[in-house]
Amino acid sequence: MSPRPTHCPPKAIGYVRVSTTEQADSGAGLAAQRAAIQAEADRRGWTLExxxxxxxxxxxxxxxxxQAALARLDAGGADIxxxxxxxxxxxSVHQGSGLIDRAQRKGWSLVALDFGLDMSTPAGEMVSNVLLSTAQYERRLIGQRTKDALAAKKAAGVRLGRPQQLPDTVVQRILAERSLGHSLPVIAAALEADGIATARGGARWYPSSVKAVLDSQRANDLRS
Known part of the structure; x- marks a missing residue:
């Protein structure tokens, strides 16, 4: 991505969202979010959409x-x-850390006004690194809990050869990483590196294993 001329003000995308249940909540409403972001843009001299x-x-x-905002940022059409x-x-911590990693790789900044997260400043960069470390720690905990649960079942004489259902946390991690554009081999390698067992209790993840989880979740979504 080519550096923006220094005389041009940073271009920011203000992203606002509400769920159906939050529509009536003034603290989380679209107007309140827009006002907070607009005030920050005015203070810092950003051009804003x-x-x-x-x-x-x-x-x-x-x-x-x-997804439209992320595509613009990745292509260099906005800075923040x-x-x-x-x-x-x-x-989700996994999703949030994935976005921080994506911003670092693609060269744009993520700013969250309530969290003190501003990747364009040294202090904000420190916060982002803390979030990434927390996410890594959480992934390792998931892997350890899965191992402990399998060991307990094996000790109790439970046969583990039949397919087991993956924990929701693992499924959500796979979905989040795929939505961030990570390839099947990359996701498989990360799961294996973090010691997370497959649905059959194995240690080795393949791209086909990840695809099977995604296909199963897609089928569940269609049935629901």
């Missing part, structure tokens, strides 16, 4: 407004993604 997802849950990242509250983007 808004992108919104109205009536959409924050559980997953495949929201049309957010600003939100009034971090949970407007993601309610």
């Amino acid at each position: 808004f992108i919104e997802d109205a009536g959409i849950s924050g559980a997953r990242l495949d929201r049309p407004g957010l 993604l600003c939100v009034a509250k971090l949970d407007r983007i993601s309610r």
